[in-house]
Amino acid sequence: QVRLVESGGGLVQAGGSLRLSCAASTVTFDFYTMAWFRQAPGKEREFVAAISWNGGITRYADSVKGRFTIARDNSKNAEYLQMNSLKPEDTAIYYCAADYYRGTRFTYLPRDYEYWGQGTQVTVSS
DSSP: OOOEEEEOOEEEETTOOEEEEEEEOOTTGGGEEEEEEEEOTTSOOEEEEEEOTTSOOEEEOTTTTTTEEEEEETTTTEEEEEEOSOOGGGOEEEEEEEEEOOSSOOOOOGGGOOEEOOOEEEEEEO
16 A cells, blocks of 8 residues: 655746655555646546656646646655646646556556645645
């Protein structure tokens, strides 16, 4: 069992920045592909970004490409999402997710990730 805890959400004006963190309670953190998803009110949960087990490969949703950066530190069992140039449409609950997978073919589907955090609210005002 892996416990994921997000932090770093909050209220920010459009154009601002936030950095989300996700702490994982596992000694085998480097066996997991890590990702961020988000869910806005009335919408389905959507893929935001993913990073391979060693940090060598990253993938982004088109809507955040060039503005968000995903990173991980396996020595700290942690994942991060740096969000710059935030827009009101980025407002959502952001979830950290883990997939027990060391390959290079990422999945972007929520159902394929075994572990989830409780989420952290990000609100961008216009």
